[in-house]
Amino acid sequence: MPKTARERLAQILSDVEADGADSAMLRLPGSVLALEVDGVGPVQVPIRAAQAKQLMAAGRPAGYGRGAQTLNDTSVRDTWEIAPDRVSLGGPSWQACLDAALEQFGEELGLPEGTWLTAGLHSMLVYGKGQFFLPHQDSEKHAEMVATLVVMLPSVHTGGELVVDDAGSEQVYLGSRDDLVLVAFYADRRHEVRPVRSGYRVSLTFNLLLNRPDGTPETGGRAAGAASCIKEHFETRAVSPYGGADLGVPLRLAFLLDHEYTEGGLAAGLLKGADAHRVALLQDAARQAGCESMLALAEIKETWDVLPDEYNGRGGWYGAEGGYYDGEEAPDDDFEGGFDPDADDSEGGAHQLNSLIEGEISLGWWIGTDGSGAETIQLPLGDYEVCMVTPTESITPYETEFEGYMGNYGNTLDRWYRRAAMVMWPREKAFAARAEAGSAWAMQTLLDRIDAGELEGARADAASLKPFWTNLAVDVFAPALQVAAALEDAAMAHMVAAPFRLQLLTADHAPLLAALAKAYGDQWTLELVGHWHSPNRSARLDLSSWIVESLLPLCQKLHQCGAGPVSDGLAVLAWESVRSGLEAAISHKHPGRRREYLGDLGEPLARTLEAASGELGAAIAEFLQPLGGAAVELLVPVLRALRLPPTPAVLAIANNCRERLSLLAGQPARTADDWSIAWTGCGCGLCDRLAGFLSAPTEHTHEWPLATPGRQHVHQQIDASGLPLRHATRRKGRPYTLVLEKTDELFRHEDEMLRKAQADFAWLMETFG
Ligand SMILES: O=C(O)CCC(=O)C(=O)O
Ligand SMILES: [Fe+2]
Known part of the structure; x- marks a missing residue:
């Protein structure tokens, strides 16, 4: 070939x-x-x-x-x-x-000439x-x-x-x-x-x-040969090695270096050994080929199939996978975080590599060869975009994990490496090449163009983001919103602003959200927010912690920015999320778990009520009104979590809660000879018989010969409902006998609930009158 x-x-x-x-x-x-x-x-x-x-x-x-x-x-x-x-x-x-x-x-x-x-x-x-x-x-x-x-x-x-x-x-x-x-x-x-x-x-x-003096070392005539390889790379369509799919012309080429570098040490003039000469030559060649280039730090993970233990020769650096740094503190945590002095020798160097199962390379940070534009990025590379002289497996990994026998793969070994790279791309594709790395720089470039009055050009660049503009990191969120607001094109603005998660949205973004609402309308803005809430359309994420931490300050700031309708929309979205949690929690049969889940909703619901408009607040109060006795398990935590002065909706909820609590607190305590437990099961005959025993005030124990499937069903029902019942199987005779016995827990628990209701009632009267 x-x-x-x-x-x-x-x-x-x-x-x-x-x-x-x-x-x-x-x-x-x-x-x-x-x-x-x-x-x-x-x-x-x-x-x-x-x-x-x-x-x-x-x-x-x-x-x-x-x-x-x-x-x-x-x-x-x-x-x-x-x-x-x-x-x-x-x-x-x-x-x-x-x-x-x-x-x-x-x-x-072999340091470069002149240094x-x-x-x-x-x-x-x-x-x-x-x-x-x-x-x-x-x-x-x-x-x-x-x-x-x-x-x-x-x-x-x-x-x-x-x-x-x-x-x-x-x-x-x-x-x-x-x-x-x-x-x-x-x-x-x-x-x-x-x-x-x-x-x-x-x-x-x-x-x-x-x-080093200023100026770059001489690279000689080889640069021309390298330049023609680079040009050819960017003109030739890549083909997938699996199945031959057309991958299009590559957008970049990354050349992996041999030495390790820190962020501070990765600069064109400070490279070590052959790296210095190769990068100098590549820079020359890239220029001749019309390319732009940057220096990057790469993280590599390789999964190897290794030979079984009996083949082990001890190779490499006498098994020392762990490492230490001498002297004072090191400049960069990340660089050495992976060195593990506790690394077990048996994890690492002793295994003999057989074949590479899988390799992943991604760039996590880069800097211009002139020392400008350093930023954190997130860019996975395909094999067809990578080139190196020294194969990764001949470098010492910073971490190794032996998986052992993995079924279809035999023995597998994962190895992680850090390498540096010089990345290049054709100058005319610089925007897309950098933007695809999740670069905040790309957003700034668009803003600069818009500021300079080049709206058309900026839109064309923005449109080129579409194929890869997904799952972006937090750094790009605010700049992307700013770009979206400035594009004056609703569809394109949505594309630029869409690939984020709602959890990233904080009060700091309120002015940007208000600007979007002003440019494209409240409805458009709320649709965008809805999109952030379900980025993959299937699983809606749990919003509780976002509601607790961000919702209220965000809504308050939106009001200040004149975006009240957007604030209202966010509160509705929060309420929908709390309500679905509430519906799931309240239908829980196990009283302990139901109380716990409802209690967890107290704070999110309190923040939602505080962020809600009068209309939404009234709707929430109305929704809570007809809930059964379990409502108290939610209402008390909600009322206790409120921090702002009560609104009419809050007062209505407090009233509702007061009525229920006064009923609970006024109930007479269970008499010592009353063992009745109200319960309904799944409706089957077994459950009916169990319910009969439970409801009988004088029946304390029950012996029930029952075959395995029936016993299992009864055990499950008892556990799922958290009944105060000992249930064991006596393994004698045929069928075995299920022995049921009501426990004191029945009295203790009710007593505890009664005292809690009385304490809550007193608190409520004192706080809300
Ligand atoms: O003592 C020596 O020769 C070298 C010690 C060393 O490696 C260090 O201090 O980092
Ligand atoms: Fe040393």
């Missing part, structure tokens, strides 16, 4: 070598560095035991960063640390030697026998931090190797008795310090920052 444009592009990019490694080492004579530590004085090399002990005494146990926290856990990191402000580095030739070393590291790590490194001391570390630091990544404390430099000071020791994961293979670096051993590695490389077996190991760590 001929190669696709994407595959040829990946081929061109794979030839762009970082011509560099991920880590590099060089040695300097111990004598070039004169070192002094506050409270210890000058440090003599090689460092001997007595001085190492002084240094330990001057330090404190080192922590490691996880999220925003710095943790101390000696099973992860066990070493002594001295803060950099207590360490001075000198010696006549130290700075010159360090500068020369950094220049050499820059070349060996240079500078080093900032991060800490001094002292390891005694048995001390170590488990595999981890260093947190990138500054956007410019691309690498770490470790300087191992001369001392006699064994163990304490610094092991760096260099593109999948381990590089092991040892300290020396007489020399300074300098090791530099990209900051996203996992590394560890193995336990010291004898003697003392002392090291200095530095953050290496990348400095």
